[in-house]
Amino acid sequence: xxxxxxxxxxxxxxxxxxxxxxxxxxxxxxxxxxxxxxxxxxxxxxxxxxxxxxxxxxxxxxxxxxxxxxxxxxxxxxxxxxxxxxxxxxxxxxxxxxxxxxxxxxxxxxxxxxxxxxxxxxxxxxxxxxxxxxxxxxxxxxxxxxxxxxxxxxxxxxxxxxxxxxxxxxxxxxxxxxxxxxxxxxxxxxxxxxxxxxxxxxxxxxxxxxxxxxxxxxxxxxxxxxxxxxxxxxxxxxxxxxxxxxxxxxxxxxxxxxxxxxxxxxxxxxxxxxxxxxxxxxxxxxxxxxxxxxxxxxxxxxxxxxxxxxxxxxxxxxxxxxxx
Amino acid sequence: xxxxxxxxxxxxxxxxxxxxxxxxxxxxxxxxxxxxxxxxxxxxxxxxxxxxxxxxxxxxxxxxxxxxxxxxxxxxxxxxxxxxxxxxxxxxxxxxxxxxxxxxxxxxxxxxxxxxxxxxxxxxxxxxxxxxxxxxxxxxxxxxxxxxxxxxxxxxxxxxxxxxxxxxxxxxxxxxxxxxxxxxxxxxxxxxxxxxxxxxxxxxxxxxxxxxxxxxxxxxxxxxxxxxxxxxxxxxxxxxxxxxxxxxxxxxxxxxxxxxxxxxxxxxxxxxxxxxxxxxxxxxxxxxxxxxxxxxxxxxxxxxxxxxxxxxxxxxxxxxxxxx
Numbered sequence: 001x002x003x004x005x006x007x008x009x010x011x012x013x014x015x016x017x018x019x020x021x022x023x024x025x026x027x028x029x030x031x032x033x034x035x036x037x038x039x040x041x042x043x044x045x046x047x048x049x050x051x052x053x054x055x056x057x058x059x060x061x062x063x064x065x066x067x068x069x070x071x072x073x074x075x076x077x078x079x080x081x082x083x084x085x086x087x088x089x090x091x092x093x094x095x096x097x098x099x100x101x102x103x104x105x106x107x108x109x110x111x112x113x114x115x116x117x118x119x120x121x122x123x124x125x126x127x128x129x130x131x132x133x134x135x136x137x138x139x140x141x142x143x144x145x146x147x148x149x150x151x152x153x154x155x156x157x158x159x160x161x162x163x164x165x166x167x168x169x170x171x172x173x174x175x176x177x178x179x180x181x182x183x184x185x186x187x188x189x190x191x192x193x194x195x196x197x198x199x200x201x202x203x204x205x206x207x208x209x210x211x212x213x214x215x216x217x218x219x220x221x222x223x224x225x226x227x228x229x230x231x232x233x234x235x236x237x238x239x240x241x242x243x244x245x246x247x248x249x250x251x252x253x254x255x256x257x258x259x260x261x262x263x264x265x266x267x268x269x270x271x272x273x274x275x276x277x278x279x280x281x282x283x284x285x286x287x288x289x290x291x292x293x294x295x296x297x298x299x300x301x302x303x304x305x306x307x308x309x310x311x312x313x314x315x316x317x318x319x320x321x322x323x324x
Numbered sequence: 325x326x327x328x329x330x331x332x333x334x335x336x337x338x339x340x341x342x343x344x345x346x347x348x349x350x351x352x353x354x355x356x357x358x359x360x361x362x363x364x365x366x367x368x369x370x371x372x373x374x375x376x377x378x379x380x381x382x383x384x385x386x387x388x389x390x391x392x393x394x395x396x397x398x399x400x401x402x403x404x405x406x407x408x409x410x411x412x413x414x415x416x417x418x419x420x421x422x423x424x425x426x427x428x429x430x431x432x433x434x435x436x437x438x439x440x441x442x443x444x445x446x447x448x449x450x451x452x453x454x455x456x457x458x459x460x461x462x463x464x465x466x467x468x469x470x471x472x473x474x475x476x477x478x479x480x481x482x483x484x485x486x487x488x489x490x491x492x493x494x495x496x497x498x499x500x501x502x503x504x505x506x507x508x509x510x511x512x513x514x515x516x517x518x519x520x521x522x523x524x525x526x527x528x529x530x531x532x533x534x535x536x537x538x539x540x541x542x543x544x545x546x547x548x549x550x551x552x553x554x555x556x557x558x559x560x561x562x563x564x565x566x567x568x569x570x571x572x573x574x575x576x577x578x579x580x581x582x583x584x585x586x587x588x589x590x591x592x593x594x595x596x597x598x599x600x601x602x603x604x605x606x607x608x609x610x611x612x613x614x615x616x617x618x619x620x621x622x623x624x625x626x627x628x629x630x631x632x633x634x635x636x637x638x639x640x641x642x643x644x645x646x647x648x
Contacts, residue, residue, distance in 0.1 A: 151584070153584065155484075160479075160585070162587060162617065163462065164586040164617045165586070168585070169584065172583050172614070174500075174576055176498075176500005188613075190614075252498055255497070257584060260492050262486020262489075264487045290498045292511075294488045
């Protein structure tokens with residue numbers, strides 16, 4: 001009975017709509033994943049069909065929960081431009097046909113439980129904070145090195161969204177002078193041009209084409225950051241250098257973030273975190289040089305612990321915060 | 325009676341200890357300055373003498389208030405390294421002999437009212453937020469272009485101090501590539517090397533010595549940003565360019581801050597704000613290019629309204645926040 005009062009037996013549904021995979025899970029209030037589904041986003045043959053597939057999976061998960069642990073609410077993570085308060089997915093560039101989609105209303109109607117929408121980078125951050133590498137910190141930032149660089153900012157144990165209900169857009173913090181590359185967003189010099197998996201891959205391909213020394217002998221189309229991590233482990237100079245440069249850029253942006261906000265920790269997640277060991281030394285060097293509010297010893301820069309499931313875990317924190 | 329319940333008749337004492345001047349005031353809860361004193365910090369012939377002078381001025385102000393409007397608390401702003409919770413001024417580089425000074429305890433004992441200590445840049449920010457150019461905004465940053473560049477960050481209508489009880493150290497956010505100048509803090513490329521009044525003055529003097537064209541014909545020791553503003557108004561290319569470069573650097577740092585936090589406004593105060601009209605165009609250009617979370621039209625970048633009295637006004641907000 002006590003456990004029930006504390007809500008430890010409560011379950012939630014969690015949904016993470018990515019451009020590549022749609023993940024869904026049955027989770028506890030503490031972020032434990034009880035059951036998990038995943039399918040390629042491309043299986044949705046039309047915008048409506050994709051919605052139907054998602055609802056089907058969520059209903060399956062609800063059935064698994066049984067009536068005793070029926071999920072109380074649904075937490076949804078989505079990329080692109082979202083309006084969390086309205087529950088509307090305004091624009092998801094990687095999901096064709098989804099525009100101004102009132103996703104929380106549609107899901108609530110289908111599942112008969114309340115739904116809350118949040119930016120996927122924010123959910124990722126909440127996940128690492130609740131049950132991952134950021135656990136126990138009140139003030140921290142979580143970076144996701146993926147196709148882009150996302151950010152989730154936790155201030156005083158709550159997700160920070162600012163005046164425009166946005167994610168912490170750390171991927172588009174502009175870098176200085178020499179490093180100006182064109183970003184997918186149309187701007188020059190955004191952090192993600194050099195620190196996202198896509199950015200690092202592009203730089204590697206360019207440099208191989210320019211004849212820079214590397215151990216890589218394969219098809220350039222297959223060169224990505226996972227391959228680069230393997231190469232770096234074998235001492236490949238090209239991969240090692242690109243990771244070090246990414247580390248410098250991240251360290252340099254994080255210095256500004258730490259100086260501004262006096263955070264305790266930064267968590268590096270996303271696929272690019274596979275290169276964490278190669279990124280950290282230069283990151284640490286630049287960050288420790290430029291920090292004012294604390295020394296490097298007083299803060300933590302750590303690798304994310306939850307991987308791709310972080311947004312599902314974060315859904316629990318989101319729903320907790322919303323009072324469910 | 326109603327006014328009394330609402331606390332509109334309450335008064336506070338405010339103290340702003342600068343390296344050049346010590347200012348003190350009798351203020352209302354709303355930040356109106358009822359009475360004001362100022363004397364050169366150098367009048368204090370020893371650390372103890374300076375304290376005695378300050379206490380004397382504050383007692384004078386308390387007498388002026390009379391028993392009917394006796395001040396309820398004292399708000400203290402100080403530069404350097406402070407410990408707000410302990411009420412200790414750990415290190416004030418511009419005030420010789422003041423080290424690990426338990427200033428709130430000393431003031432409380434002398435004046436028989438509670439005292440609260442805060443970083444002067446934070447108080448400046450609180451002042452502009454309460455009764456100045458930042459009024460009505462919930463999420464904003466206030467920059468002070470002075471000897472250094474200070475920052476006060478207001479999030480959800482409260483001063484943000486982070487995990488290390490620090491100010492928003494925007495002056496030490498590192499700039500990129502080409503602009504790397506050595507900062508007084510020993511680091512390379514801090515914003516304040518190009519955007520503080522001291523930084524801009526130094527750059528001007530260097531460039532005059534290097535033979536860059538300018539209308540200035542006076543003694544180089546007398547060249548400062550006030551003179552540069554007059555020169556710029558007459559079309560002086562050197563001063564105009566240095567202000568434009570400062571604007572670029574500020575715009576570029578603010579882009580990161582706005583992208584990270586989704587703020588509504590930035591207020592530019594301090595002595596360097598005299599050059600606001602010459603700084604704004606390039607600031608706006610760079611900022612609007614790099615903003616992601618909102619457009620330039622949705623946010624405001626405005627000149628501070630309170631000038632050097634902002635910290636005294638901010639003491640009212642500080643004491644309100646502390647429940648006095």
